Amino acid sequence: MKRTLLIAVAALGLIAGPAVAQEPPPAPDRPxxxxxxxxxxxxxFDDIRCVVCQHxxxxxxxxxxxxxxxxxVREQVAAGRTDAEIEQDLVRRYGDFVLFKPPVRLGTWLLWFGPVGLMAAxxxxxxxxxxxxxxxxxxLTVEEEARLADIISAADLRPDPDAKRSDD
Structure with missing residues (x-):
């Protein structure tokens, strides 16, 4: 009886575990x-990439x-910060990846121009x-041409010893 109860509890835990472990839904946006x-x-919002979803x-x-x-972003817009300042703050927190259009700098030069350079190379x-x-x-020399003519003219010489006349 205890074993059956233990199996039932374990099965319930396996079924309910993923549902409990899911992340709670986000709070509704307040415009x-x-x-x-x-x-x-x-x-x-359209220019900033989600760091979880990535696409x-x-x-x-x-x-x-x-x-x-x-x-x-809404808090910073309400505080009067410019779009560039908001993007810089997000880049500081999450890196260049957070922008859909990352800036061209020394660190991203290979990312921007590397494929074209590789194709050109x-x-x-x-x-x-x-x-x-x-x-x-x-x-061919005269001797080589004569030897080649002898090889070609030899009727009994076959390139494949297992070949039959029907294979020609």
Missing amino acids: LPDAAQEARAQAL EAIADSPAVIAADMRQL VLALLLLRARGRRVEAAP
């Missing part, structure tokens, strides 16, 4: 009372951290190798 400030905040803007993300980031390498392979074969 700013000033419509112009809210429009500015909404425009910023969604914080405007579209259902993650709790995206709701926190939206609230942070591969193309140059292929062109150089193609030019270097153009080697003409030396013509």
